[in-house]
Amino acid sequence: MALAVADLSCGGTADFQVMLHLRMPRMATAMLAGAALSLAGAQMQSVLRNPLADPHIMGVSSGAALGAAIATMLGGRAGFSGNTLPGISTAGAAFLGALAAAIVILAASKKFKNATTLLIFGVMLGFIVNAIVSILQFSSDAESLKLFYSWTAGSFSNSTWPQILIMAAALAIGFIISYNSRKGLDIILFGDEFAQMAGAGVTGIRLRALLSSCVLTGAVTAFCGPLGFVGIVAPHIARAICRTSAHSTILPASLLTGCIISLAADLLSQLASAPLPTASTMAVVGIPVILYILIKKPAL
Amino acid sequence: MKDTLINVRDLALGHGGKPLCSGVSFEICKGDCIMLCGANGSGKTTLLKAILTMAGEETVMIPTRIPKVAGFTLREFVRISCFTRSDLGGRLSDADEMSLDAALRRLSIDHLEDRDISTLSDGEFQKAGIASAVVRKASVILLDEPTAFLDAENRISVLRTLRELCGTTAIVFSTHDLHDGLSVATKVFAIGSDGIFRCAEEDMDKCVETIFHKV
Numbered sequence: 001m002a003l004a005v006a007d008l009s010c011g012g013t014a015d016f017q018v019m020l021h022l023r024m025p026r027m028a029t030a031m032l033a034g035a036a037l038s039l040a041g042a043q044m045q046s047v048l049r050n051p052l053a054d055p056h057i058m059g060v061s062s063g064a065a066l067g068a069a070i071a072t073m074l075g076g077r078a079g080f081s082g083n084t085l086p087g088i089s090t091a092g093a094a095f096l097g098a099l100a101a102a103i104v105i106l107a108a109s110k111k112f113k114n115a116t117t118l119l120i121f122g123v124m125l126g127f128i129v130n131a132i133v134s135i136l137q138f139s140s141d142a143e144s145l146k147l148f149y150s151w152t153a154g155s156f157s158n159s160t161w162p163q164i165l166i167m168a169a170a171l172a173i174g175f176i177i178s179y180n181s182r183k184g185l186d187i188i189l190f191g192d193e194f195a196q197m198a199g200a201g202v203t204g205i206r207l208r209a210l211l212s213s214c215v216l217t218g219a220v221t222a223f224c225g226p227l228g229f230v231g232i233v234a235p236h237i238a239r240a241i242c243r244t245s246a247h248s249t250i251l252p253a254s255l256l257t258g259c260i261i262s263l264a265a266d267l268l269s270q271l272a273s274a275p276l277p278t279a280s281t282m283a284v285v286g287i288p289v290i291l292y293i294l295i296k297k298p299a300l
Numbered sequence: 301m302k303d304t305l306i307n308v309r310d311l312a313l314g315h316g317g318k319p320l321c322s323g324v325s326f327e328i329c330k331g332d333c334i335m336l337c338g339a340n341g342s343g344k345t346t347l348l349k350a351i352l353t354m355a356g357e358e359t360v361m362i363p364t365r366i367p368k369v370a371g372f373t374l375r376e377f378v379r380i381s382c383f384t385r386s387d388l389g390g391r392l393s394d395a396d397e398m399s400l401d402a403a404l405r406r407l408s409i410d411h412l413e414d415r416d417i418s419t420l421s422d423g424e425f426q427k428a429g430i431a432s433a434v435v436r437k438a439s440v441i442l443l444d445e446p447t448a449f450l451d452a453e454n455r456i457s458v459l460r461t462l463r464e465l466c467g468t469t470a471i472v473f474s475t476h477d478l479h480d481g482l483s484v485a486t487k488v489f490a491i492g493s494d495g496i497f498r499c500a501e502e503d504m505d506k507c508v509e510t511i512f513h514k515v
Contacts, residue, residue, distance in 0.1 A: 049367075183390035186372075186380045193363045197352065198432075199384035245371025248389060 022157075027263065029159040030278075032167040033220045034230050034262020035255045036174060040213035041231030042238070042254040043178050046185045046247065047209040050119050051293060054231030055217035057119070059126035060101045061228065062133070064221035067097020069133045073140035095222040101125060102214035109206055155278055156224055156266050163223045170219035175255065177212035181205060182247040189245065227279050229286025230265070234258035236293055261285070303330035305440050305470055306355050313343045313350060320346060324497040326489060328440055333466040335481040335504075336474040338491030338511050344474040347491070348442045351472065357384075360438035362429040364445040370418035374409065374428050375400070377417050381432030396435060403434040407461055423454025427461060434465070441465070443473040447480065459484045478508055 041054035048058075055061050071093035105122060112118045137145055159167075178185070184205035187195045192202045220227065238253035239245055262282075269281035305328050312322040320343035328334065328351075338344050345364075352361045372380065378400055379392055386392050392400065404410040407427045417425055426446050433441045446462070447455045455477060462471050463484040472489070475481045482488070482504055490498045492510035500507035 180388065183380070183383065183386060183388070186390060187383050189369045190366050190377075190380070191363070194366050194381075195383070197361045197363060198381050239371055243371070245369060246376060246390075 025159050025161060025164060026156050026266065028164050029156040029167070029224060030262045030266040031259045032164065032171055033156065033224045033227060034234070034258040034260070034265075036167065036171045036216040036220045036258075037227060037231040038234030038238075038254040038258025038261075039171070039174055039178060039251065040216040041258075042235035042247075042250055043185065043209040043213055044231075045235055046189055047206045048119050049189060049191075050116070051236070052232055052290070053119060053122075054228070055098075055213055055221075056226060056228035056231060057126070058101075058105055058122035059124075059129060060098050060105065060214065060217045061221050061226035062126040062129040063101025063104075064094040064098035064218065065226050066129045066133050066136075067093035067095065067100070068225075069136045070097075073136050073144050092222070095218045098218040098221050099214060101129065102210060102218070106207065106210055109210065110203070157275070159223050167219045167223060170215050171255075174212045174216035175251070177208055177215070178247075178251055181208045181212075182251060185209065185247040185251075186245075225279065227282060229282045229290065230258055230261050233286045233289045234261055236289070237261070302327075304328070305330060306351060306359070308351070308354070311350065313346050315343065315346050321491050321495050321497050326497075326499045328470050328472065330439070330468075330470055331466055332470040332472075332487050333463055333485055334470070334472040334487045334489055335478075335485035336472055336489040336491075337476070337478055337481065337508055338474075339493060342491040342493075342495075342511070344491065345444050347489075348444055348472065348474060351440075352442055355440060358437065358439040359442065360433040360436050360440070361442040362426075362433060362444065362446065364448055366425070366429060368418045368420065368425055370416060372417050373414050374417055374420065374424075375404070375413040377428055378404070378432045378435060381429070382435050385436065399437075400431075400435050403431040406434065406465075407431050421454055422450050423458050426450070426454075426458050430458075430461065430465070434469075438469060440470045440472065443471065445475060446473050447475050447477050455480055482508065 037055060044053040044055065044058060045051055104125060105118075108121045108125075109118055112121055184195075184200055187198060187200050188202060188205050195202050195205070234257040235250065235254040238250055238257045241257070242249050242253050244250065265281045265285055266278055268285070269276040269278050307327050309325045310322075311324040313320045313324060324347065336344050336347065348361060352359055379386065380390065382392060382396065382400075385396055401410070404413055407430060409424055409427050409431065412420060412424060417428065420428070430441065430443070430446075443462070446458055450458060459480055462473060465471060466486070473481070485504060486501070488498075488500050488504040488507045490500070490507045490511050492498060493512060494510070496510070498507050498510055
């Protein structure tokens, strides 16, 4: 990166092209994706009162994967521009899949008032959707399987500037919705009953948080594939650094920590001679942190 | 002579379609410190929630077993509890901040205001909940098992606090600690094992007995 900047200042046009079309989009994507997923994770952890909740666990990312699988395998390769870049139709299908899973979660949140039951429902939803994806994979040809695999591996390298703009817009919308709901997110941590008795509209708070999470997750998953762990870990790091759980602080702080973690994970995955799948790097970095959280707070 | 705040006549209670208790009639007056007792599942919480639903905004209920979420100071917790009085960012007006100060002093928890609530004892946390009801200018405070899971020292301390608050407000608390409860109560509501609601100002012990035996 430093080398690229140095070359750029010397006026190398080829390097400028590399900067503009490869390095900068990739960095921007990594930062936006990390920020968006962490913001979604922070809200989901609060409304579900579960320290391990994030879009990945709640099945929203799985819904996106199903959308992508349907587009890739049933729709053939029509949706792909070029050989390896996932095209707009795959991305759009992933976005719709994420939305569909989120709508199921929204409906379930009305039925299951208990936060833990809803979380289990989310995990089960993920299992079912993943099983359908596996069935689709089983009955697909080798070529589309390969293409689909490269998408599910999670990557920041395929984004174009228009896609980045869409992600930035989603991040802005998601942040505005959540930040306006910050005092509701605070009080819901103390239980639905307590919040209701204090005069807070619990259903509204939960719906707003899930809607915001959907916008954030849908956009990211559509263009980068399903990415886990950053959404769980970043809010915890934000809480530890800021020494508070107040959402007026934690929402922007999660956004920033997510941004940094994601960028760091992406840089790490580029250190290897052949670039590693970003989702795997995030898992390797993220899971030890999650295990640490589990060991440190056994009561949760 | 007495200021009646809530007057209930012939209320029938049920939970999940199952009738629990009927013919419930009582008055809640200013200065009352009412102990509500009854076996588990007899309808204590249901009755408190019914009172909350029927009464106006000046009645505040503190549910039982509020989680002590780490990452909030006691002052922040009380502020969050005043949900309907704060602005979009959760900030209170200067006047409310001053009544918050006063409430913390009144409950003798002002020295704990910057402590993280996860480090408070259950009794201190319970008082924080009561403080929020005071800031919200409650004329009736309903507490669901405020002494559950408290050790003897905290139990006495919370009950004494309730008694002290009764001058300006009315308090209804449900409890299983009948002996300690009776020592501060001015009135008893008992849901008997026969499913009959009884209310007593004198002979409170006898009224309490009805939750154990068929009379």
